[in-house]
Amino acid sequence: MSTVLGMRGKDKRTEIIYLASHGNENHIGPDSANAISRAEARNCFIAANGKGQIKGLFLGTCLTGNTAVAKFFLEKPETKLDWFAGYSDSVHWIDGTAIDMIFFSKLAELYVENKSKKKGKLSARSMAHTAATNLVKLVPGAHSTYGFNIYFHENNKLTSMFQ
Template sequence: MSACPFSVVESRWWSKGNHSVRALFEAVAAIHYNNPTCFYYDMFADRSSLSTVLKMRGQDAQTQVLYLATHGDAKNIGPNATNAISRTEVRNILSFANKASQIKGLYLGTCLTGNAAVAKFFLENTSTKLEWLAGYRDSVDWIDGSAIDMIFFSKLAELYVANKSKKKGKLSPRKMAHEAASALVKLVPGAHSTYGFNIYFHENKKLTSMFS
C-alpha cells in the first residue's frame, strides 16, 4: 500500500504525564494502509522545533495534510504559556515550509482556533499555499476531540485511497476534505453544535465554510 499523506505534529499536553493522538493515527493507518507507521509523527516544544519539523514535512514528498495537536486560544498555540506561538509566527513558519505547495490542508487539533478569523488569516494569505483549514471554534474535551478527529481522518483516508486508484474523475484535495467533513458531521452532529467544528476554504477571492 502507498504511504499515508497525513502528518501529525504534536506537543506535550501536560507537564506531568501525557496523552498522545499518535495511537489514533496508527489505527487509521493500519486500517486504510495496512501499515500503522506509514505516516509521519513529530513532536515540538517551541517555535524553533515547530519550524524545524514543518520544514521537513513540507519537503518529504508525502505529507499533504498536516494535523497540529496542541493547546490553543484565540491568539496562540503551543504546549504552555511560556512557549506560546502566535498565529502570525505559525503562519510565517508554514509559509516558509510549504513553498513547494506540498501541504494542501491544515487541521488544527487545538481549542478555540477553528474560527473564521483564523481561517481568513491563513487562507487569504496565499503564501501558505493551503487549500483548506479545519478546526474547533470552542474549547474541546480531549477524548471527544480525539474521537471526532479520528473519524474525520478515517473518512479522509478512505477518499485518498479510492482517489489514488482512479484514472478519471479524481477528486481535488479540497473536495476530499469537504466530503470527509460532511461525513463526520452526519455521524457526529455535535462536532459542530457542541464544539464548533468547521472547515474553511478560500474560493473566488472570499472565505467559504461548511457552516456559516
Template sequence: MSRARTRSERRAILVLESPWALDDSDSNRSSVRPFVEGIAKIEPDVDVFSANFYDKSSFRLALESLCKVTFDNAIVYVAAHGHPGTIGGVKITDAMFMIGEAAKKHGITGLMLGSCFVGGDTVKLEVFIEGTGLRWAAGYSSSCNWLEGTLVDCNIMAKMLHLHSELLSEKDEMIEQLATATALFAKDYEIGEDLNEETVLLRDSLEFVIQPSGSGKRAKRVTDEVFALNALEEEEQE
C-alpha cells in the same frame, strides 16, 4: 457520498504535537500519535510523521524535519493546548505563516488544528490559506475535550485524504467530504466550553474553511454548508 480516491498518491499526516500534561502525573504520556497511526493501519499508503515542539523556534525546526519530501496530499495536524491567538505557546499567526510556506513547496493540502480556541477566527484562516497550497483548514472555536476532539480530528483527516488533486478543486466535493467526516458524530454533543465557561456544542465549535484549487477561487468559511448537508441527510434517513 463523495467520489472515492481512485489512483495512487503519496499521502501523509504530519503531526506537530506539544506535550499535553493532562494531569500531574502525565510525563509526556498522552499523545495523539497512536490515534493518527490508526489511520495508517487501514490506509497502508498513508505515512505518519511526527515531531514535538515547545515554542516558536522548535515549531519551525519540527516542521522542517517533517518536510523532507514533496507529497501529493499531506495534512498538517497541530495538536497542542490552545488559547485565543496561541497554540502550544506559539502565536497562531506565526504557526500559520510557517505552515503556509511549507505548503507551497511540499504538497500540504490540509490543516487540522487540534487545539482549543484557535479555530474561531475564520477570517484569519481565510486570509492565511490564500496564496498557499492549502485547500482546507479546520479547528475549534471553544475548548475541546481531549479524547473526543482527537477522534473527530482523525475522522476528518482520514476522509480528506481520500480527495485526490482533481477533487480538491471542486467546492461541493470538499463540503460533501467534510459532511461525511462529521456525520458520525452527534452535532449536539457538548464538546467543550467557551471563555465564559458556558457549554458549547460540537456544531457551534467546529469550523471549516476551504479554498478549492483553480484560478479565481477564494478561501471561504463553509461551516454552515457542512452542517446543513448533514442535517439534510439525517432528514432523508428518517
C-alpha cells in the same frame, strides 16, 4: 515547528498537517510561555510550503476553528493552503481526539480511493469537504456542540461548511 514543517513540505507525500494541542485564538501550545503565536505558525507554513505540497491544516486545538483564524491562514496566498479546520469552542481532549480521528479516517478512505482512480480524481479540497460532511453525519454535534468547522478560500472569498 519550522523544522518539522520544512521536512513535511519536501517529503513528496505530506498533504495535511494535523496539530493537536492546547490553544486559543492567538496561540498554539500549553500556555503562553510555551506556545507559538499564530503569526509564527503561519510564517512556518509560508517557509515550508513554497511548492504548495501541503494542502490542509487541521488545528485540533480549542478556540482556533473560527473565521478570524481561518482568514489569517487562508487569505495569505503564500501559505498555499486549500483548507483549514478546527474548533471554535473549548473541546475536551478525548472528545476532540475522537472527532479528529473520525475526520481523518474518512479523509484517508477518500485518499486511498482517489489514488486508484485513473480519471475523475478529486482535489484535496473536495476530499476534505467530503470527509467533514461524513464526519457530521456520524457526529451531528461536532459543529453545534464543539464548533468544528472547515474553511476554504476560493475566488478571493472565505467559505465554510457551517456559515
